[in-house]
Amino acid sequence: MTDLLTRRALLGGFGCACCAGLAGVAEARISPHAMKPLITSGYRPTEKDEQGLWQQYERVEHEIAGSNLLVQDKALTSYVGELTERVGGPAAKDLRIYLAHIPEFNAFMAPTGFMVVFTGLLTRMRDEAQLAGVIAHEAGHFLRRHHIRGWRDLRRKSDVLSILAMGAGVGGGAAGVYLGDAVRLAEMGTILSLFSYSRELEAEADAMGLKLISEAAYDPLAMPETWQQLIEEVEASARMRKKRPHRGYSLFATHPAPASRMTDLRASSREVTAASGPQARGRDRFLKAIAAHRSGFLDDQVKLNDPGASLYIIENLAKDGWNGLLRFYEAEVWRLRGEKGDDLRAAQGYAAAVAYPDAPPEAWRNHGYAVQKAGRREEAKAALSRYLALAPKATDAPMIRFSLAQ
Amino acid sequence: MGRRSFLLLAGASLALGGCVSTRQYTDVEFEPPQGNYSLIVMRPDVQVGSISTGGLFEARADWTEQSRANLLRALADQQAGRGGRTRIMETRDAVKGVAPELVADLERLHNAVGNSIVLHKYVGARLPTKRRGIDWTLGEDAVRFGRATGMDYALFLYAQDSFASTGRVAMQVLGLAGCFVGFCAPVGGGSQTAFASLVDLKTGDVVWFNVLQSQQGDVRTPEGSAQMVERLLGRMRAGRNIRERQQ
Numbered sequence: 001m002t003d004l005l006t007r008r009a010l011l012g013g014f015g016c017a018c019c020a021g022l023a024g025v026a027e028a029r030i031s032p033h034a035m036k037p038l039i040t041s042g043y044r045p046t047e048k049d050e051q052g053l054w055q056q057y058e059r060v061e062h063e064i065a066g067s068n069l070l071v072q073d074k075a076l077t078s079y080v081g082e083l084t085e086r087v088g089g090p091a092a093k094d095l096r097i098y099l100a101h102i103p104e105f106n107a108f109m110a111p112t113g114f115m116v117v118f119t120g121l122l123t124r125m126r127d128e129a130q131l132a133g134v135i136a137h138e139a140g141h142f143l144r145r146h147h148i149r150g151w152r153d154l155r156r157k158s159d160v161l162s163i164l165a166m167g168a169g170v171g172g173g174a175a176g177v178y179l180g181d182a183v184r185l186a187e188m189g190t191i192l193s194l195f196s197y198s199r200e201l202e203a204e205a206d207a208m209g210l211k212l213i214s215e216a217a218y219d220p221l222a223m224p225e226t227w228q229q230l231i232e233e234v235e236a237s238a239r240m241r242k243k244r245p246h247r248g249y250s251l252f253a254t255h256p257a258p259a260s261r262m263t264d265l266r267a268s269s270r271e272v273t274a275a276s277g278p279q280a281r282g283r284d285r286f287l288k289a290i291a292a293h294r295s296g297f298l299d300d301q302v303k304l305n306d307p308g309a310s311l312y313i314i315e316n317l318a319k320d321g322w323n324g325l326l327r328f329y330e331a332e333v334w335r336l337r338g339e340k341g342d343d344l345r346a347a348q349g350y351a352a353a354v355a356y357p358d359a360p361p362e363a364w365r366n367h368g369y370a371v372q373k374a375g376r377r378e379e380a381k382a383a384l385s386r387y388l389a390l391a392p393k394a395t396d397a398p399m400i401r402f403s404l405a406q
Numbered sequence: 407m408g409r410r411s412f413l414l415l416a417g418a419s420l421a422l423g424g425c426v427s428t429r430q431y432t433d434v435e436f437e438p439p440q441g442n443y444s445l446i447v448m449r450p451d452v453q454v455g456s457i458s459t460g461g462l463f464e465a466r467a468d469w470t471e472q473s474r475a476n477l478l479r480a481l482a483d484q485q486a487g488r489g490g491r492t493r494i495m496e497t498r499d500a501v502k503g504v505a506p507e508l509v510a511d512l513e514r515l516h517n518a519v520g521n522s523i524v525l526h527k528y529v530g531a532r533l534p535t536k537r538r539g540i541d542w543t544l545g546e547d548a549v550r551f552g553r554a555t556g557m558d559y560a561l562f563l564y565a566q567d568s569f570a571s572t573g574r575v576a577m578q579v580l581g582l583a584g585c586f587v588g589f590c591a592p593v594g595g596g597s598q599t600a601f602a603s604l605v606d607l608k609t610g611d612v613v614w615f616n617v618l619q620s621q622q623g624d625v626r627t628p629e630g631s632a633q634m635v636e637r638l639l640g641r642m643r644a645g646r647n648i649r650e651r652q653q
Contacts, residue, residue: 052455052465059451066498066510151464158460159573166580166593 029264032211037143050148057112071099079289087136103300109138111147123297128282129222140208146201214272219279224265231258233312240308298329307337324359327352361390430616434539436645441489446557451564459573476631504554543611552607562603567625570595
């Protein structure tokens, strides 16, 4: 036994295990054409481990379905639901969508087929094609059975690790050497390869998602665009806080590095574009669906006190044209930051906002206060009166009426 | 090492792993329900599964369903023995005249309150103002729920039981065998964790709270379930003031 189990041999063995894990980090691009759904409509698990997983998630879904964070507007939720049916692939009818009022960029898919979409996602999307891309990516996780595949991989690797660790301990004990370091090295290798497997699944979901949206005649370039936006937002946020950007990517991140992910997505987009016909962006449809909520979504965002990100989001949406709402919230970002010179920036923003026919009532109010501060009393009076005319029942209306009468 | 002693040792390790502990806290004025009372069990959460070779918990749907049924039957039997009438609330809309939103609110509130009890009573972050017994309440919502359901007590119940897979048992044996060559690695096997929290629906107060941890038992069998219910709820102690007055 002592001859066979030398410290060097074991270290060498673990070293290889680690390399195998690390090698997974640089994955090759997965072609969208290679992605076939692994389940069909009405899928139910037949194996014990997956049945157990489903049962646990049924309770989770029950909790989410009863959450008071869910958006109650039927028109908006059914819009997202119908979009999901278009890009959800063969199991689209089985998918359940929960729209949660959380101002963050996120969406996740449960193994049982329910999806949670955060309102922060709707804040950031420029058109229906972008939103379809994110939803199709999540549907891809379900169609490719990623949850159970990820779990089985985790279980297999942790089994192997504990056998190796135990073998090293008992074997090392018999050989009279301490192998704790080697075991820790192997642990590291296992953890790394777990995350790389997870990144592989994310890349699969990207490829599956691209295929789904191009089949539904959406512009596949919307998907790399969304990633580009996220990278730029994170950078803009850090720049304004004078911090180094936290790219949400490290060796341990579960998602592929945004930059490499984007490169892969662009290449794959070209691949599917060549094969498909006309592509839609669905901007008007998207704007109509979120019209009643957009100001609330932007309001949530600017109140997060992340001026860099908020300005980036607003400017990104304004690539499709500025309007009163976007100008107003741009000004709000400056007002809420409140550093030297921000009051002037805000004042300019309110002035710009009220030049648009769709300026929200609050833009008139804040414009009124800004010009009042600058000593232009008549202009202020006109703007505040305009506010009262647009929002006669606002909570601060009586106060403003009183001060105008003085 | 002889083969026989190895087997003996392995057997001993599996048998000796069994320790059972409960720790209950009661409201100082709590009297365990007796006689003609009613109890509603709020969507009991039961999870049963296996422990993989690497030590991960994996839920098993069939074991869970079977154990859940066993536990609830055992609970109803035990309460009936004290004179109590038990009703199981399977879903949030199970009681007519009670809005599911009220139930959801109550559950969320209990979740927060229960976490705070665990933090300040079990984890060790003691509060100087909450030394004696437990002094937490779910307030008016619970009283309203009691009035609407006509129930005296609400019980929140969570139970998890797990069993070592064949691979895990092998790891346990190996871990102990390693002791002979200077490498002791005790490996955890299956275990039970459960908690129960009793709310008096007349006052809304959490009057009794218990946490059970055990390395033995099997809730998949009716006997094992009865045993867990007995360990968790069977030895309800009266509150401190009541006990002092009795002495």
